[in-house]
Amino acid sequence: MFAESDVRQMVRDVLADLLATPAGASRPPASSEVEEGQVPDVTAVSTKDEFHVPNPANRTAYLEAKQKTVARLGVGRAGPRYNTWSMLHFRADHATAQDAVFTDLDDSLVKAQGFVAGQTLCQSKDEFLTRPDRGRLLDDETKALFSRELPHGGQVTLMVGDGLSSSAFVNIPDIVPAIKQGLKGYGIDVGPVPYVKYCRVGAMDDLGALVGSEVVCLLIGERPGLATGESMSAYMAYRPNAERPESWRTVVSNIYSGGTPPAEAGAHVATLIKRILDKKTSGVELGL
Numbered sequence: 001m002f003a004e005s006d007v008r009q010m011v012r013d014v015l016a017d018l019l020a021t022p023a024g025a026s027r028p029p030a031s032s033e034v035e036e037g038q039v040p041d042v043t044a045v046s047t048k049d050e051f052h053v054p055n056p057a058n059r060t061a062y063l064e065a066k067q068k069t070v071a072r073l074g075v076g077r078a079g080p081r082y083n084t085w086s087m088l089h090f091r092a093d094h095a096t097a098q099d100a101v102f103t104d105l106d107d108s109l110v111k112a113q114g115f116v117a118g119q120t121l122c123q124s125k126d127e128f129l130t131r132p133d134r135g136r137l138l139d140d141e142t143k144a145l146f147s148r149e150l151p152h153g154g155q156v157t158l159m160v161g162d163g164l165s166s167s168a169f170v171n172i173p174d175i176v177p178a179i180k181q182g183l184k185g186y187g188i189d190v191g192p193v194p195y196v197k198y199c200r201v202g203a204m205d206d207l208g209a210l211v212g213s214e215v216v217c218l219l220i221g222e223r224p225g226l227a228t229g230e231s232m233s234a235y236m237a238y239r240p241n242a243e244r245p246e247s248w249r250t251v252v253s254n255i256y257s258g259g260t261p262p263a264e265a266g267a268h269v270a271t272l273i274k275r276i277l278d279k280k281t282s283g284v285e286l287g288l
């Protein structure tokens with residue numbers, strides 16, 4: 001029988017060998033060394049800072065290129081496969097994306113923002129993912145609530161939906177005030193903000209038909225990828241309804257700390273909303 005200390009030492013040796021960095025490659029920081037047989041947190045190192053190409057012809061140029069993109073450049077290989085460190089980082093990012101899709105947003109976060117909360121016809125996350133059509137329609141209870149609580153016939157209705165990434169809600173505390181402030185500068189006030197659970201983009205059409213606003217702007221979580229699970233999009237449309245084509249929507253995407261920062265995106269969205277109101281059209285016809 002091996003003593004527990006011997007087993008731990010063997011685990012350390014094996015993991016250290018698996019995570020060994022080739023010559024010329026970037027090593028993870030000292031804080032991520034194998035400890036007590038645990039694999040280090042690979043997400044503590046950005047993919048922009050990782051570099052696993054042995055003997056590069058121009059290391060400096062390669063690292064400069066990596067700073068301009070979140071694409072997986074310069075990953076390490078063991079024969080035809082990724083090396084262990086690169087594969088672990090891939091799996092960790094994939095897990096983050098899955099969590100963003102499958103995790104429901106905490107109701108307390110919605111309440112903290114003071115939103116008027118409702119939902120679509122979907123009754124569960126599984127139904128939301130398998131029945132996009134039901135995610136485009138508000139349920140009857142939500143329609144009644146929104147009819148009571150939201151202004152009708154106004155210029156702008158700003159709405160929020162979870163979409164395909166509950167993690168994207170992290171942008172809301174910055175982008176919503178930025179949009180409101182930008183619109184206020186144009187003399188446009190925004191009323192109470194509705195939040196829609198299990199929301200697809202098409203839900204903005206159902207809301208638009210219900211409240212009769214000139215412009216509806218939906219802030220919704222994007223389908224996550226391996227770069228981030230927090231990206232958000234802003235969809236805007238002039239007098240949206242179910243008869244409008246997808247090309248009727250104006251979109252600002254990639255809103256998150258590593259893309260367009262939410263406060264900056266909010267100012268831009270406010271400008272676009274004002275242009276939509278002035279032109280009385282949206283989407284491809286807006287001519288951006």
